[in-house]
Amino acid sequence: MIELKNISFAYEEKPILKNISFxxxxxxxxxxxxxxxxxxxxxxxxxxxxxxxxxxxxxIEGQNICTMKEKLKREVRKxxxxxxxxxxxFDSLTVGENVGYYLLEHTDMSDEEVTARVTQMLGFVxxxxxxxxxxxxDQLSGGxxxxxxIGRALLSTDxxxxxxxEPTTGLDPKATxxxxxxIRKLRHERTIATVVVTHQIVDAISIADRFVVLLxxxxxxxxxxxxxxxxxxxxxxxxLGPFRASFEKVNRRQFVR
Amino acid sequence: xxxLSTTAKIFHYLEVRTVAIFRLINSRLKRFAYQSQELFYFxxxxxxxxxxxxxxxxxxxxxxxxxxxxxxxxxxxTGIFAGEGFALAFSVELADFGAKDYLGRIMxxxxxxxxxxxxxxxxxxxxxxxxxxxxxxxxKSSNQIDAMVAFGIDPVRKVAVPRMVALVLMVxxxxxxxxAIAIIGGYLVAVFVAHVTSxxxxxxxxxxxxxxxxxxxxxxxxxYSFIIAFISCFxxxxxxxxxxxxxxxxxxxxxxTSITILVMNFFITRVVFTxxxxxx
Numbered sequence: 001m002i003e004l005k006n007i008s009f010a011y012e013e014k015p016i017l018k019n020i021s022f023x024x025x026x027x028x029x030x031x032x033x034x035x036x037x038x039x040x041x042x043x044x045x046x047x048x049x050x051x052x053x054x055x056x057x058x059x060i061e062g063q064n065i066c067t068m069k070e071k072l073k074r075e076v077r078k079x080x081x082x083x084x085x086x087x088x089x090f091d092s093l094t095v096g097e098n099v100g101y102y103l104l105e106h107t108d109m110s111d112e113e114v115t116a117r118v119t120q121m122l123g124f125v126x127x128x129x130x131x132x133x134x135x136x137x138d139q140l141s142g143g144x145x146x147x148x149x150i151g152r153a154l155l156s157t158d159x160x161x162x163x164x165x166e167p168t169t170g171l172d173p174k175a176t177x178x179x180x181x182x183i184r185k186l187r188h189e190r191t192i193a194t195v196v197v198t199h200q201i202v203d204a205i206s207i208a209d210r211f212v213v214l215l216x217x218x219x220x221x222x223x224x225x226x227x228x229x230x231x232x233x234x235x236x237x238x239x240l241g242p243f244r245a246s247f248e249k250v251n252r253r254q255f256v257r
Numbered sequence: 258x259x260x261l262s263t264t265a266k267i268f269h270y271l272e273v274r275t276v277a278i279f280r281l282i283n284s285r286l287k288r289f290a291y292q293s294q295e296l297f298y299f300x301x302x303x304x305x306x307x308x309x310x311x312x313x314x315x316x317x318x319x320x321x322x323x324x325x326x327x328x329x330x331x332x333x334x335t336g337i338f339a340g341e342g343f344a345l346a347f348s349v350e351l352a353d354f355g356a357k358d359y360l361g362r363i364m365x366x367x368x369x370x371x372x373x374x375x376x377x378x379x380x381x382x383x384x385x386x387x388x389x390x391x392x393x394x395x396x397k398s399s400n401q402i403d404a405m406v407a408f409g410i411d412p413v414r415k416v417a418v419p420r421m422v423a424l425v426l427m428v429x430x431x432x433x434x435x436x437a438i439a440i441i442g443g444y445l446v447a448v449f450v451a452h453v454t455s456x457x458x459x460x461x462x463x464x465x466x467x468x469x470x471x472x473x474x475x476x477x478x479x480x481y482s483f484i485i486a487f488i489s490c491f492x493x494x495x496x497x498x499x500x501x502x503x504x505x506x507x508x509x510x511x512x513x514t515s516i517t518i519l520v521m522n523f524f525i526t527r528v529v530f531t532x533x534x535x536x537x
Contacts, residue, residue, distance in 0.1 A: 050403055074409040082407045088400035102408050105311075156408040 001026050001193060002047060002161060007056035009042060016042050017053070018217045024161065029187055029194040031204040034214035035239060040197040041085065043214075044163045047195070048082055049073050081159035081192075085166045087149035089137035095122075095148055096133040102156030117155060125151040125182055143175025150182060161193040162186060168203050176203065183207055201240070213239055295495065299413075300487040303421055306414045313419050320423035324385050328431055331384060335376050336435040340368065340442025348451035357453050361461025364443040369466070369474040373436035375522050378481035381428055382514040386489035389420055390510035393493025394503035402494070417494070421486035428482035429475055436474065469533045477525055481518050488514045 002024040009017040017039045024030050032040045045051045046058050052066035059065075060076050068076065089098045097104065099121055100114040109117075119129040125147040137145055146167055153162065164183065168176040180203060187194050187207075198204050204211065211228050213221035213236055220235030221228060228236065344364060351357045393416060396402050405412045440462055447453040489510045496506035 045403070048403075048407055050406060077407055077409060080407070082404070084400040084404055084407075086399065088404040090401055090404070091399070105408070105410055153407075 001061050002195070003059040004043070004046070005057050005059065007043075007046065007053045007058065009039070009046065009051065009053040009055075011042075016217050017046075017214075020056070020214075020217075020219050022212055022219065022222050024193055024195055026160070027187070027191045027193055029207055029209045030196070030212060031208035031210070032195065032197045032212045032214065033199060033201065033204055033239065035199060037216075038214040039217045040199075040214055041165050044082070044165050044195065044197055047163060048077065048080060078157050079160045081150075081153035081157045081162040083146065083149045083153050083162070083164045083167055085169065086142075087137070087145040089145060089149060089152070091137055094134050094136060095140070096129075098137060098148060099152045099155055101152060118151075121151045121155045122148070124154070126178060127151070141175065143171050143178055146171070146175075146179050147182060150179075150186070154186075159190075159192050161195065164194070164196045164198075166198055167196065168198065168200055176200075180206055215239060292495075296487065296491050299491045299494070300483075302413055303417050303487065303490065306411065306418045307422065309414065311414070313415055316415070316419040317422050320419045321427055324381070324420075324423050325427035325430060328381055328384055328427075329434070331380050332377055332431045332435045333438050335380050336373070336438030337442040339372060339376055340364070340439030341446050343367065343372065343439070344443035344446035345450065348446060348453075352451065357447075357451050358457050359461060360443070360447050360451060360453055361458040362465050364440055364447075365462040365465035366470060368439045368443070369436050370470050371522070371526070373439060374432050374474055374477035374481065375518065376439075377428060377432040377435045377478060378485070378518045378522075379515055381424070381431065381481070382485050382518060383511055385424070386485045386514045387507050387511050389486075389489035390493040390496070390507045391503060393417075393490060394496035394506050397494060397496055398499050398503055412494075413490075417486070417490040420490060421483070424482035424486045425479060428478040428485070432474065432478040472533065473526065473529050476529065477522065480521055480525060484517050484521060485514050488517065 004023075005021055007017055007020040008015070020039075020043070022030075032043060034040050042051065046053060047060070047065075049058075049065040049068070057064045057066065060080070063072075063076070065073060065076060089095075090101065093101070096115065096118050100118040103109050103114045103117060115133070118133065122129040122132070127144060127147055132140060132144070132148075137148065140148065150162075150167075153159070162183075167179050167183065171179065183194060183196070184207060186192065194207070196204070196207060205225060208225070210224055211221065212219060213228075215235045215238065218235075220233055220239075221231055223231075228240075231237075344360060347363055348357060348360055351360055351363075393402070396416070402412045402416075405415060444455070444458055447458045448455055492506045492510035492513070496502050498505070
């Protein structure tokens with residue numbers, strides 16, 4: 001459903017991505033890994049059509065998002081839920097207004113109807129609406145902010161794919177587990193594809209069907225967990241580094257799937 | 258031999274430095290041209306977005322309040338002290354020619370046509386342009402702008418247009434208030450310091466309240482408000498580099514807006530003065 005074909009992208013003449021190609025199938029869970037500055041987040045921006053590559057094409061259900069008219073792009077984006085790094089919640093709006101943002105902007109729903117939908121969605125992401133509906137995002141913990149962001153993405157779109165940019169970075173282990181559980185729950189209850197960008201290898205293993213590893217803008221690995229573990233590629237080795245020794249200890253069964 | 262070698266080294270050094278300087282100038286000029294082109298496209302996009310649905314009326318009203326009411330104290334203070342200072346300086350000079358009674362005329366022309374619009378423009382630029390750029394820049398650096406796009410909302414329409422409309426509606430109102438306050442400030446100096454009679458001052462002020470002066474005095478703030486809106490929103494949307502980048506964009510926004518206002522002030526005065534000379 002998502003296909004990147006020979007993508008090369010540069011920002012102000014600085015190359016960010018070099019000849020990247022991969023596909024994401026329906027209800028597949030792909031994790032894009034790599035060190036900071038390797039171009040992981042840029043891939044999500046490209047999929048969403050926020051940027052366009054200098055070379056190559058990004059196909060969403062067979063259509064190139066970069067050659068689409070803005071109106072059609074908006075339609076395509078309705079099928080893609082995006083959870084930005086740190087949540088990207090609107091800091092001047094309350095949690096309720098953030099989650100119900102799309103409904104308030106694009107529909108004629110009454111305030112009561114929007115509040116009901118928001119309350120239901122906050123419940124789905126494991127938050128108590130009575131406690132947080134009227135508070136500002138900066139009064140929430142990092143983990144709660146990420147879950148609010150997931151709720152906002154779900155209520156704003158009817159996603160067949162969810163994109164997560166570093167969803168667990170900076171969170172404590174408990175909050176990390178809550179967010180990861182939510183990502184897994186979403187994937188299984190709604191059968192939607194998932195693309196997660198992260199450099200947290202343990203988190204990646206717990207949610208991925210397939211892994212893509214980027215190093216300095218180049219794709220050095222594309223495959224499953226077993227292949228990743230057995231890979232002899234120097235680039236993969238550089239990234240996995242000290243983690244490789246304890247790779248075997250990561251028991252996938254400890255995660256609720 | 259040594260002397261020749263040293264001379265050659267100096268020439269080589271000078272050549273290298275000269276080439277480097279020209280390269281720097283070249284890259285700066287290219288950057289300026291590119292930014293000007295981007296600013297132009299962005300401005301066109303903003304103007305076109307005004308006429309496209311949805312109209313963000315509550316956001317526009319909020320911005321009108323923030324820009325208009327929020328800048329009022331600044332405009333009142335600027336107007337009163339600028340008017341008093343101006344009247345004080347001119348009353349002394351006019352007294353030498355026995356022409357103190359003309360103070361009202363000078364105040365009327367200078368304040369309505371020049372000082373009022375330019376002081377209001379610069380004050381609003383300092384207060385509002387920095388705020389707009391910083392706010393949009395912060396939204397951009399925290400991905401809030403991208404989030405809007407992801408949810409099908411045009412950030413130019415949602416964020417930039419309400420600010421532009423609010424500026425176009427409020428800056429002329431603020432200018433009128435600044436004009437009035439400055440003329441009152443001039444009146445205080447005229448009556449209590451220069452000992453011009455109240456009647457003489459107000460009738461002189463009224464004498465120069467001509468269509469041409471009022472037209473220029475109201476055209477300028479409209480142009481300035483577009484300048485403030487275009488530059489401050491553009492700088493916010495094009496900021497990059499995190500907190501430091503937002504700070505840089507904010508400074509550039511205020512500097513560029515202020516300079517553009519001063520340059521445009523000259524051209525408007527020159528062009529409009531020629532066109533409507535008969536009404537002045």
